[in-house]
Amino acid sequence: xxxxxxxxxxxxxxxxxxLHRLGHVVTVIDRQSSAALETSFGNGAVIHASEVEPxxxxxxxxxxxxxLGREDAPMLLRYRALPYMWRWGVEFLRxxxxxxxxxxxxxxxxxxxxxxxxxxxxxxxxNIAYDCATNGVLKIYRNPASLDTGRRTSAxxxxxxxxFTELSGAxxxxxxxxxxxxxxxxxxxxxxxxxxxxxxxxxxxxLARRLADQGVRFLYETGIDALILRGGRVAAIATDKxxxxxxxxxxxxxxxxxxxxxxxxxxxxxxxxxxxxITVPAAGWNTAPRMAIIDDGRMFGLIRVGDRxxxxxxxxxxxxxxxxxxxxxxxxxxxxxxxxxxxxxxxxPETAKVWAGLRPVTPSGVGYMGRTPIPNxxxxxxxxxxxxxxxxxxxxxxADIVAGRNPEIDVSDFPRVAGVA
Numbered sequence: 348x349x350x351x352x353x354x355x356x357x358x359x360x361x362x363x364x365x366l367h368r369l370g371h372v373v374t375v376i377d378r379q380s381s382a383a384l385e386t387s388f389g390n391g392a393v394i395h396a397s398e399v400e401p402x403x404x405x406x407x408x409x410x411x412x413x414x415l416g417r418e419d420a421p422m423l424l425r426y427r428a429l430p431y432m433w434r435w436g437v438e439f440l441r442x443x444x445x446x447x448x449x450x451x452x453x454x455x456x457x458x459x460x461x462x463x464x465x466x467x468x469x470x471x472x473x474n475i476a477y478d479c480a481t482n483g484v485l486k487i488y489r490n491p492a493s494l495d496t497g498r499r500t501s502a503x504x505x506x507x508x509x510x511f512t513e514l515s516g517a518x519x520x521x522x523x524x525x526x527x528x529x530x531x532x533x534x535x536x537x538x539x540x541x542x543x544x545x546x547x548x549x550x551x552x553x554l555a556r557r558l559a560d561q562g563v564r565f566l567y568e569t570g571i572d573a574l575i576l577r578g579g580r581v582a583a584i585a586t587d588k589x590x591x592x593x594x595x596x597x598x599x600x601x602x603x604x605x606x607x608x609x610x611x612x613x614x615x616x617x618x619x620x621x622x623x624x625i626t627v628p629a630a631g632w633n634t635a636p637r638m639a640i641i642d643d644g645r646m647f648g649l650i651r652v653g654d655r656x657x658x659x660x661x662x663x664x665x666x667x668x669x670x671x672x673x674x675x676x677x678x679x680x681x682x683x684x685x686x687x688x689x690x691x692x693x694x695x696p697e698t699a700k701v702w703a704g705l706r707p708v709t710p711s712g713v714g715y716m717g718r719t720p721i722p723n724x725x726x727x728x729x730x731x732x733x734x735x736x737x738x739x740x741x742x743x744x745x746a747d748i749v750a751g752r753n754p755e756i757d758v759s760d761f762p763r764v765a766g767v768a
Contacts, residue, residue: 350749351376351584351593353571353607356387357551357735358727359599361742364469364554366597367563369750374564374591375555376571376584383551386601386734389624389702390547391659392652393639394463394736395484396509397539399455400500401712402662402731403442419678421646422662431666435618438710451711452500453507454760455733458714460508461756462740463541469739475553477545478653484542485514485523486641487686491534493643501537512538525636529686544639546652547735566591571600574611580723595723595749601707602667604728613719613764617729619667619705623676624659626652626700632692645682649690656693658683662706662732671703706731711762716741717748720766725749 348371352363355377363373379385402422414420429436442451470479488494501511513535514522520530522538559565570587574596583590598604602619609615629635629651639650647660660679663672683690707729709715714730714737727745730737744754 348372348594349374349592350595350597351591352597352599353584354599354601355379355382355555355565355567356385356599356601357383357547357738358601358730358741359597360551360555360558361738362597362599362727362745363558363563363742365743365746366749367558367561369746371750373558374566374593376566376569376586376591378568378570380567381552382555382565383548386704386706387547387551389626389700389704390622390735391624391648392544392546392650392657392735393484393542393648394466394545395539395542396456396459396463396736397484397486397501397511397537397542398641398736399452399459399504399733401442401448401451401455402708403439403451403710403712404448405443405445407443408440418672418674421660423664423675425663425665428664428666432618432664435616435710438616442711447711449503450760451713452504454713456504456507456509457756458740458744459733459736461743462737463543465739465743469554473554473557475550475557477550477553480544480638480651482638483538483540484639484641485519485536485538486643487519487526487533487536489532489534489644494535497537497643510539510541512540514538523636523638523640525634525687525689526640542639544650544652571607574607574724576611576721579721581721593723595725597725597727597745597749599727601728601734602705604707604726608719611721613721615715615726615728615764616710617707617715618664620708620731621661621663621665621669621703622659622706622732623661623671623679623701623703624657625676625680626655626657626702627693627695627698629654629656629693632689634689635693636687642682642686645686647679647682649683649687656690667705669703669705671701676701706734709762713762714741715762715764716745717758717761717763718767719764726764
């Protein structure tokens with residue numbers, strides 16, 4: 348079967364990997380010059396089952412309203428985006444009930460654990476070097492009520508496979524010595540031992556090179572214009588370099604998937620939410636964190652990625668603008684310095700790499716994977732802030748569906764597009 352994957356990010360390349368393993372003749376098309384140059388390039392670098400909670404959760408709508416107009420807000424809704432997202436916003440509000448939040452979090456956890464297992468198997472098979480670290484993730488708290496909420500949510504997810512350990516503030520300082528000077532400000536933390544860290548860009552580039560060596564065709568610098576339908580099926584993909592014929596097509600273009608599918612009658616509720624990361628050399632800070640730290644109150648992550656440190660956070664709803672906001676980047680840096688004053692030893696504006704990418708967010712916080720009303724067109728998009736975390740599992744799951752195989756995990760509570768039973 349000639350199967351074409353649209354998009355060479357983490358999700359698309361992982362899908363291509365599993366399709367190739369199942370014997371498909373695979374072509375991957377991407378507008379960039381190589382793999383993982385958009386949302387997969389500078390993300391938070393954490394593969395975390397600990398962060399599967401959707402953003403659509405009880406209390407979030409009021410928080411977003413409170414943050415309106417604040418440039419340093421953790422989640423900023425730009426007024427200019429409102430006319431384009433009202434239908435998405437209504438669905439987001441519908442998913443902010445307690446029942447839907449827990450259902451969607453459980454669905455995400457199931458896929459995240461499956462994806463972690465799949466990533467570990469690919470790592471063992473390929474030996475791709477991508478600054479992998481397997482010493483877990485520590486989430487720190489200063490507010491007892493927030494810690495209690497985090498504990499209760501994690502305890503609920505622990506019934507479905509999440510593993511975590513609750514720590515006191517002093518124990519957080521012992522586990523991660525870089526917190527020793529501020530441990531007395533913490534009321535506690537949650538340690539997630541199975542979470543991992545890795546450079547998503549390096550991993551995807553390495554996997555794409557391996558696939559290319561094995562005969563998978565990558566059409567880079569190729570713009571995807573439209574899907575060409577004949578007899579109710581996708582016959583080819585129209586590109587700026589000519590048509591590419593296909594027996595099956597997987598759309599894995601993250602935030603850009605809806606624009607491609609709308610002309611063929613599929614209205615996909617995925618909206619771009621911009622995230623920002625700042626990456627600096629770790630040299631100069633000898634006691635820099637050894638593991639990924641997520642600061643719950645200040646809403647940032649500080650992650651060691653090989654010989655670099657990456658600070659990540661921020662959610663900005665501003666349509667398809669990928670320009671990093673200097674104000675929002677500085678807000679993240681200021682928060683990092685509050686928790687880690689020694690970060691100043693390695694941060695310098697001239698060496699810091701500031702990046703922004705678009706998270707493809709669905710109203711439920713769960714991605715679209717599998718069939719569409721068009722028989723040979725499949726989806727793998729909308730994984731939001733969990734794209735790197737979900738990529739290998741989602742790729743494996745969708746490849747099985749394309750091949751007519753039953754997925755290895757339950758997909759009954761994953762969202763489906765209209766017209767698919």
